[in-house]
Amino acid sequence: MRHVITYGTFDLLHYGHIELLKRAKALGDYLIVALSADEFNALKGKKAYFSYEDRKRMLEAIRYVDMVIPENNWEQKPHDIDRYDVDVFVMGDDWTGKFDEILGDKCEIVYLARTPEISTTQIKTDLTGKTNSGK
């Protein structure tokens, strides 16, 4: 069983997220999503529209997702790789290179091209006409 893991906030779930999860799952047999907790989002300078529980429920309804765990801090990734016997760590390419040092010797690392024309920030901007920092 080839385990894949990916991390993120996945707020206002959109097809860019789905495309990432679909391609991540295709790299193995079992996909774990480490979902940013509300408190960790604050550390990332993000305030998700949906709570952790609501974002978790939506992710668990996606056919590509096998398990959702909380992402509470930046440091947990190596522990998660060990704990869940992860073979492949996947992130969108806005993170290219960021995790090579801490995870390079633990598992395969794959950065997938982001879906260019959509983002949670863009959705918020389009709906409210306001811009804000972050993705």
Ligand code: C2G
């Ligand atoms: N993504 C994508 N295409 C988009 C938008 C997002 O492929 N149009 C990908 C991102 O590259 C990321 C995942 O979907 O791999 C989740 O995106 P976010 O929720 O914005 O995650 P982020 O805030 O980058 O959190 O420890 C890592 C962080 O928790 C990552």
